[in-house]
Amino acid sequence: MSTKDELLTVSHLEKSFGTHGVLKDISFQVKKGEVVSVIGASGSGKSTMLRCINLLETPTGGEICYHGRDITDPKINVPAYRAKVGMVFQSFNLFHNMTVLENCMVGQIKVAGKKKEEAEEKAMFYLKKVGMDAFINAKPRQLSGGQKQRVAIARALAMEPEILLFDEPTSALDPQMVGEVLEIMKQLAEEGLTMIVVTHEMAFARDISSHVIFMSEGVIEEEGTAEEIFQHPKKEKTKEFLSRFRGLN
């Protein structure tokens, strides 16, 4: 049933913390080159869903197939899988004991087994891409939020992931820094990087997504193209959620 360009297939994913069900019967597919945005109110399970995909949370049911292999299988080599699936966090999560450059090199050297020179070259390439190449000697604590997030994106890109997950990447940023991060993400989307983006930036989701998922109370309430969701939402909940953002349009 899976075709060649299907990168990730989530089927009937469930996650509960104790008796509290957070995700119920989540199913969707991500094809190569697609940008999937996940929107919805806080607490609707968006971030938990994303964290399940990277196995930072262990799903309690269902399957997540990556290139046709179920990665919830206990025999899967989790670190090797994670090296292929990058993640950018709301709180940046840079390594505080390393410089900007080292942050972007350590994974390449320790995980991917690359030579130092090669890793440095690649790190510089991606740092240049996010406009942080001047700051390679800085430590994370010396950077602003927007700068940290750009470094975090470069760190993830340096691993050359097949798919990149963004967990509310601009939610912890001051309004004037949101733009610089979104601009980079937009550029990555245009270059054909496969991305899943959990976001509250509706205009951004509308403009770059090839597919939009609206989540509510742990289930996928509605999904479709950006136009379907933002211009012609079918479900009441979707309409109500989006009405709060109408001012942006």
Place this chain on the structure above:
Amino acid sequence: MISDMNFGERILYLLQQYGTSYLKGAGTTLLIALVSTAIGCVIGFLVGIVQTIPVDRQRDSLIKRILLKIVKIILKIYVEVFRGTPMIVQAVFIYYGVSQIFGVQLGMWQSAFLIVSINTGAYMAESVRGGIISVDPGQTEGAKAIGMTHFQTMTNVILPQAFRNILPQIGNNLIINIKDTSVLSIISIVDLFFVHKSVAGALYTYFESATIVMLIYLTMTVITSKLLLLWEKKMDGAENYELVDIMGVGTQLGEERKVGL
């Protein structure tokens, strides 16, 4: 005669007669304190690292989980026993106990290093555990997300920061050890305190000798804490960083191109 001298003269007399003995005693004290603190740190790190190994109920085999649990319990007992009993009693217990139970006579020096090391290790284990869990968990997730194993995350990201965080604790332990090696005189280690007891006992110059010894201990600990502060500063690195390409600053993405929403 020493009884005819005043306080200052007696101190001078003691220094002339026993100056080298005091210095040798101080050397012994410092040697035991430094070596044992270093070994204690290694023990502390090993124990702290094992104590914080996460268990994955789904992916770890039952045998691995049981073994880990047993090791963790043993380490917990070790920490509690050596943190919860006085070092002077431990010294007697080990020095005489080992020979009676195992039939091996440990030398004075071996015993001294052993006792202070495992005592320090027990304290450090808790400090290291605290240091590890004080590094924000987000960094662990960041490391996992680029594919690092638990071991790689620890060695590259967490432990260097944990080490920096507990450096003041390590310094504390070193200073405590410089002072507390004095209890080793009970197993006849000729440290600074042992020298004091001998000198004072022979000449009835308790106050004078104690004054000298106090000053020597104080000198050692003050210098130690100053050196440790310097080390901390060095580890923190420069407050500022250099921009590689000054021209690049003005052309940051965020400043040049704003996204219109």
